[in-house]
Amino acid sequence: MLCRKLFPRALNTLHFAAPRSFATKMAVPPQNFTLDPKIFNPTLYSHLRDFWFQGLPQDSVSPNEETNRRWWGVGRSETEAKEIDISCHSNYAHALESISPSHLALPPFKSYDADAENLAKPFLSPLESQKDDREAADTLLSLILLLDQIPRNIYRTPPNLSLV
Incomplete structure (x- = not known):
């Protein structure tokens, strides 16, 4: 299994914590929880990579000026930052919400x-x-x-930080 080969230590210490107050009657215990294939599918995965690496040539080994501007804020305006946050929210919030504590009851x-x-x-x-x-x-x-990365752009405001 590739994931265990690449990240054995991460899998041994992986922990998603959420306050119990977020859990609802609709939540599913983790052992019964599955990702919705209508959301989590090759189209979503490809779109995420295309969005994240937009403007970066396929054979690049380091960020270029465009990606530094977009993700590290080098020379980026406040308007550009807000546009990125809006794109992250409109494209990916539904996927994150589908795995939120309201859907996954943590023991x-x-x-x-x-x-x-x-x-x-x-x-x-x-x-x-x-x-x-x-x-x-x-x-x-x-x-x-x-x-890891998309929530940083979606949940920046103090009321939403508890969701990250």
């Missing part, structure tokens, strides 16, 4: 080891179902962008 925390496998399971399935390691790596990169 009481016992230990990182106890939680890691159950919580990671829905995100490992798309990796394990890929035809080859390249597709699995691309899917993993897309999930990292979605789960």
Whole structure:
């Protein structure tokens, strides 16, 4: 399994925590939770990578001026920053909301080891179902962008920071 080869330590310490007050009657326990294939599919993953690496030549090994401007803010205006945040929200908020605490009932925390496998399971399935390691790596990169980077652009305001 590519994910375990690439990130063995990360999988052993993976933990998603959320206050219990967010859980609703509609929430599903992690062992029964699956990603919605209408949302989490090759189209979403490809779109995420295209959006994130827009303006970067395929064979690049480091960011160029355009990507530095967009993601690191080098010379970026406030208007450009807001446009990026709006694009992130309009394109990807639905995916993040589909895996929010209102949909995933987290058990009481016992230990990182106890939680890691159950919580990671829905995100490992798309990796394990890929035809080859390249597709699995691309899917993993897309999930990292979605789960780590995109929320930083969607949930910047203080009322929304608790959702990150």
